[in-house]
């Protein structure tokens with residue numbers, strides 16, 4: 109804004125109000141998505157103590173149990189990377205991607221579609237495609253270790269020019285929060301364990317089940 113004034117930029121639309129709206133947009137797009145994915149993460153890990161054990165062994169091996177996990181550890185934590193992928197596959201928090209309006213007539217999978225039509229990708233179906241993700245209802249991080257190409261078929265942030273603006277921030281958050289929680293805490297259910305469902309029939313967002321969890325500090 110100050111630079112615009114100094115450079116006498118005419119008709120600038122950059123004002124304190126538009127800045128506040130942009131920040132609100134980022135907060136809205138980033139908060140609910142990341143916290144919903146993390147709620148799915150804890151639900152998956154509560155149901156799979158064997159995954160928590162394998163993760164902790166990897167992470168203690170890397171950190172020596174004397175420091176927190178940092179982003180620079182990422183190339184050395186293949187199992188955690190695979191686990192975050194599998195969490196995002198199971199979570200698949202946007203049942204459908206954002207909608208697009210076609211600018212011109214086209215053909216999608218052999219089907220002619222006219223300009224003006226509104227189209228979207230049903231991401232939850234892509235992430236539960238049995239031909240790609242065998243036993244898709246099972247939370248199994250090792251599927252991403254066994255097949256390096258599988259990651260390319262996982263698109264929780266969309267793809268292309270209008271893919272999620274916050275993807276790298278969200279990936280960093282999911283990595284650091286999941287990894288450091290596993291490093292420092294045991295996960296215990298309070299009451300019934302949440303049920304993991306890979307499909308949700310209604311709504312734009314796939315909500316995690318309601319549940320309570322207790323984080324018990326571990327002594328590495």
Ligand code: HEM
Nearest residue numbers: 137138141142145206264265266267270271272273274278
């Ligand atoms: C796990 C967390 C997140 C998921 C799964 C997610 C997913 C998505 C998806 C699927 C889209 C639509 C992409 C498309 O239209 O093809 C999107 C758009 C967007 N996301 Fe995220 N997102 C996450 C976190 C964040 C964060 C942390 C921020 C910002 C701080 C953010 C900001 C945005 C913005 C601004 C757009 C609109 C981009 C555009 O239309 O050009 N998201 N996100």
